[in-house]
Amino acid sequence: MNDPTGRSAGPSAEKETNRLEAFSDGVMAVIITIMVLELRTPAGTTFDDLRQRLPALLIYVLSFTFVGIYWNNHHHLLRATTRISGAVMWTNLHLLFWLSLVPVVTEWVGQSSGAGAPAATYSIVALCDALAYTLLTWAIVRTEGRGSRVAAALGSDLKGRLSILVYVVATPLAFVSPYLTYGLLVAVALMWFVPDRRLAS
Amino acid sequence: MNDPTGRSAGPSAEKETNRLEAFSDGVMAVIITIMVLELRTPAGTTFDDLRQRLPALLIYVLSFTFVGIYWNNHHHLLRATTRISGAVMWTNLHLLFWLSLVPVVTEWVGQSSGAGAPAATYSIVALCDALAYTLLTWAIVRTEGRGSRVAAALGSDLKGRLSILVYVVATPLAFVSPYLTYGLLVAVALMWFVPDRRLAS
Amino acid sequence: MNDPTGRSAGPSAEKETNRLEAFSDGVMAVIITIMVLELRTPAGTTFDDLRQRLPALLIYVLSFTFVGIYWNNHHHLLRATTRISGAVMWTNLHLLFWLSLVPVVTEWVGQSSGAGAPAATYSIVALCDALAYTLLTWAIVRTEGRGSRVAAALGSDLKGRLSILVYVVATPLAFVSPYLTYGLLVAVALMWFVPDRRLAS
């Protein structure tokens, strides 16, 4: 697998890719699910009590979608990947680290959605996730080679660059109004909602 | 895989189905298990203290069965599926979202099983789960084609339609008595307990 | 797969077994791991504070071993299984339900290890786990046939019967002394610690 000259990937390399997928899927499945543990039950037993949990629920929807998008893109990315190097292994773990911070910032925003610092922190975590994903694609392209299928599929990665730019802008705007930040994050999510067709074909 | 003309599914499509199954299984395994974290230990050390946890335990049994039924039906559904489109991917994630709300409504009902709003909310989440599952089957039939094995197997989906109807009726009844709602939800669970033979053969 | 006449299992049946294994593994992996969430951190920052968590830690060790034994036996059982019927599916889910109660009774015992009711409840859950496992083996033997490899391997299931007997005895003894109950449960665990050689060969 680490043969630096060979490009072709045998069954052993496929097993390697499968296990990286399986571990990443496991971590992302736990991340996406434990966020619901942060959703507190309403304090009383009426719909009014439920309504007070609405901001927390809405940010949960955004975070669930956010992690779902990463799972989906990660899925297509690894499908186009044929070899796993040490750099791919570690940049993948690095991505999982930043994704693992999503539940705790989701909870913070859910408790105080009107404040600036939580919204800015949420946006910074989203930025770090996007940067970590970009780093992973670089490691994969370096392993697979510039002429590989995955390199061609990623192309100029316009959506990825645009996301990073929006996160950079959205972070300081949280101190003007956190709702500006949330609006921009929702816009990015909608943009990604269409699966990454570059790799899907 | 996304070749719009081909119907036949090669090994790559099978791998694709497998990974969607694996991620969904992971999420459902976490959902079904973290519900137990919502079960508080009894306040004291006697069987009387344990007995006060009985309503929470009973609703846990219902929710466990509920998610188990979805896992089982989802399992048979994907076994009959040969191709994964973007729409299947996203409707599947949408189903997982609604299933992920089961633990928090279970906890709410467990804390206040005699009140109307928690029971109605539980029923609404069950309704959204059923609608999301129906949406997923539509996306699969659209991808596989009307003449496919999965389309024939689903047929008129009588059980699915009946479940949705019962949930619609059970929701407002929670304000007459929440126990009416629970009774209807148990009845639906019993109806589904028999695995979906349409797809099992 | 559900062909009632055929005994041989093709690749489709193997995939079926694999997915049941994967889901069960997922649930057991979460059960065995979330138990650690029930371990509270020591109240202060000294070893004395840590020592007060010792009963909770010891019962965690027992429960971890307990679930580990089930995972190991379940693993060997399904390896010897070639076909999954509806009854196998549901008795397997039923086993997972009783195993899912282990974390909450572990927490209860950890908080009040000297009291009778928690120890008795722990023993009752262990009993239900053992009965559910026996039910699963029956469903598998019925599906595979009396002359199958798995039926021969299970034989008279002496260890299983003995475990059930000990749990029945250990439960009321909790009201004489809970430490009698714990002692018997540890003895059963030690007996099972040797993997189920009947199915391993």
Added chain:
Amino acid sequence: MNDPTGRSAGPSAEKETNRLEAFSDGVMAVIITIMVLELRTPAGTTFDDLRQRLPALLIYVLSFTFVGIYWNNHHHLLRATTRISGAVMWTNLHLLFWLSLVPVVTEWVGQSSGAGAPAATYSIVALCDALAYTLLTWAIVRTEGRGSRVAAALGSDLKGRLSILVYVVATPLAFVSPYLTYGLLVAVALMWFVPDRRLAS
């Protein structure tokens, strides 16, 4: 599989290895992710409140890296393994037990990073993890044989021995200053950060 004379591993043995990998991956994926549940949200809504969570975040980074290193090394170790004996099964479960204690000691250190006992306990758990991993490699080498690929690859296991030595030294140093302990643990992590090339080739 347990044939004591045969060295070659057929498809059944590979399936066996795969399932051990899958269960271990599941447990490690949950361990690495639930640690984030121990990260409390900041008490207020400002960056100052966030800053007070910094020690907890830093120890979370260390623990995440720590478990990630084990996952990575375990991954390479099992890839070089062709047969699973009972001893491998149990020493693997034993390793998972010690890894499962990482979240709770992480939380304890996060709450009181300046105290000696939490730092020493963290170091002891790290030591037990390292010893359990060594035990697992011994069980594998015994099963595979001294002349096997995995035995040659492990060689004298210099890094493993050095880690154990550092943990032994770092534990009592916590009572001089816990930051000495943390510094040594970070140094060990950095040493392991480079994947285990012995098994990667």
